[in-house]
Amino acid sequence: MHPEPTSAQPSTAGPERHHDDEARAANDVEPSEPSDHGDATADADEAGDDEPISRGDGLWLDACGTSMVPAGPSTGGGAVNGNGAPHVVPVTLRQGTASDSDLANAERLVALYGPDLRHVEALGGWHTWAGSRWCCDRATVAELAKETTRRLLTDAEFAMNHAAKRVKRAHDDDEVAKAKAQHKEATALFNWAKRSQSARGIDAMLRLAETEPIVRAEPGDFDADPWLLNCRNGVLDLRTGELRDHDRRDMMRRIVPVAFDPDAELPVWDRFLADVTGNDEELIGFLRRAAGYTLTGDVRHEVLFFVHGPPASGKSTFLEALKITMGEYAAKADFETFIARRDSGGPRNDIARLAGARLVLSIEVDEGKRLAEGLVKQLTGGDTVTARFLYRESFEFKPAFKLWLAANDAPRVRDDDAAIWRRILRIPFEHTVPKEKRDPQVKAALLDPAVGGPAILA
Structure with missing residues (x-):
């Protein structure tokens, strides 16, 4: 088709979260034994315990304070690196956000999945990127919120087990104190992750996440370029006839059920x-x-x-x-x-x-x-x-x-x-x-x- 009615027709990452290692290290609560759920993962780091963990004693404190989340789906602790720490993706909370809060969970959800999420109140709320267009789909976003709590729980449990083992292997009182502080921090986050899996916790996470700037959108943000047409096999530029790959940044919400073929005849x-x-x-x-x-x-x-x-x-x-x-x-x-x-x-x-x-x-x-x-x-x-x-x-x-x-x-x-x-x-x-x-x-x-x-x- 020629896109004309007549022959004359013209063609954010937040600031780095601060840490207060010394205040946490002053706590001397005796850590509990690692849970059965995390034993296999905890055992995997024995070989690396003789050396300091990457970034020193603050790694697992970071894991609690800024929710360093395992890359990919949770696997009961995730893969470990050469130093005994899991391969993780850091999720940096904004300065002043408590790690055990609904706001922190909302920031975690957006940090993990934000590029694939938009919230449009006037169009039914939550939308997700489906590979070729944005779809109104609250159910999928709710599942991502659940997965966020699972990742948080897994990471916190790994940190608990790791800190408990460090207490046992500590060589002096200073190392013991630091390990106990890390264990207490991880335990608090572990308990928070369990509470976050309640219906109230999931709902609160979603309600706060929808106000985050990265996911907020208006109806006019979608399908805004009048010369782009979303087809099954890509996005067609009606000015040039060029067909390009689907891209979430084009903000296409609609799609034609047809693959564009410039040579098609019937x-x-x-x-x-x-x-x-x-x-x-x-x-x-x-x-x-x-x-x-x-x-x-x-x-x-x-x-x-x-x-x-x-x-x-x-x-x-x-x-x-x-x-x-x-x-x-x-x-x-x-x-x-x-x-x-x-x-x-x-x-x-x-x-x-x-x-x-x-x-x-x-x-x-x-x-x-x-x-x-x-x-x-x-x-x-x-x-x-x-x-x-x-x-x-x-x-x-x-x-x-x-x-x-x-x-x-x-x-x-x-x-x-x-x-x-x-x-x-x-x-x-x-x-x-x-x-x-x-x-x-x-x-x-x-x-x-x-x-x-x-x-x-x-």
């Missing part, structure tokens, strides 16, 4: 266009350009496509094929959304559903209904619209969709409203397809994105 699609236009090459070209323009989020031309014609003229099949090809970029709206009404004030749920769409389709307009000219001009003119989903906060968005209305007859519009008439582009489907040419397999092919989608998209 004779059935070409024959269908010829039949419904009466072989009118100029009209066929316009339909292709209008469909291509609809793929974009560009609304500079302020147009509304009105498809009209008798029954069995192919208009519904054409629009349904376009809608199915565009997948999540398309939305179907009841015509009641666009007619004049008395209670038109305030944010509306039916308008909120249209945010982010590029095709909004309403088929079979009720005869005799009058368009809400003001709303239609607002939706097609690129003006900011305020909307709200039920029981959620209001939000603002700029419509990026092209409105396609289809009916046997035109809706009523005030004759003196030049601004609305300027926007309406009439597309005639005047040729009723003869019964002998109505092949159900043609419609089935066009409405199957795996069959007709690539050619329609190309």
Whole structure:
């Protein structure tokens, strides 16, 4: 498709957490024996205990104070390095954050998984990166919160066992005191990790994490580039035809169910266009350009496509094929959304559903209904619209969709409203397809994105 309606269409890491080793080292609580759960891991570090642990005595203090978390899934202590310490990924808490607090857990969650998390209150809350797009998915984020506590528990238990063994092997009172202090710190964090696995702990972690700057997002942050189209096999730049890999930084929330293939052809699609236009090459070209323009989020031309014609003229099949090809970029709206009404004030749920769409389709307009000219001009003119989903906060968005209305007859519009008439582009489907040419397999092919989608998209 050519993305144009006419031939003239232009194409944070926080500060390092401080440590108070001396204050903790003053504690002389006798450490308990290592638990059975951590024995195998603790035994693995015997060979390295004769030498100081990397970064000296502060390593496991760091493990408690800044939650050094094993890389990858928890394995009951994780792999160990040559000095007897596990291979860990440091999670630095902000200065002033207590390590045994809900806030610390929130910071740990965001530090571990933040690049793959976004929270958008107006769009249902938590979103996760699914490899090709951002999806509203609180369940997955809750699982990541649980995994954060498991990692914390495993790391703290490893530190407890390691400190207990150091107490036994200490050569002087100073080493004993330091090891006991580390054991007490690790034990406190271990107990905190267990409490964090409660429903209250998980919920508190998530509620605090959603306020972290790295994960906060607004509806307008998604699908913001009007010339990028998210396809199954990558992100298509509609200006250049370049297809690139999916990237979370593109902030794509929608996707078409079609892989882009610039060379895709489908004779059935070409024959269908010829039949419904009466072989009118100029009209066929316009339909292709209008469909291509609809793929974009560009609304500079302020147009509304009105498809009209008798029954069995192919208009519904054409629009349904376009809608199915565009997948999540398309939305179907009841015509009641666009007619004049008395209670038109305030944010509306039916308008909120249209945010982010590029095709909004309403088929079979009720005869005799009058368009809400003001709303239609607002939706097609690129003006900011305020909307709200039920029981959620209001939000603002700029419509990026092209409105396609289809009916046997035109809706009523005030004759003196030049601004609305300027926007309406009439597309005639005047040729009723003869019964002998109505092949159900043609419609089935066009409405199957795996069959007709690539050619329609190309």
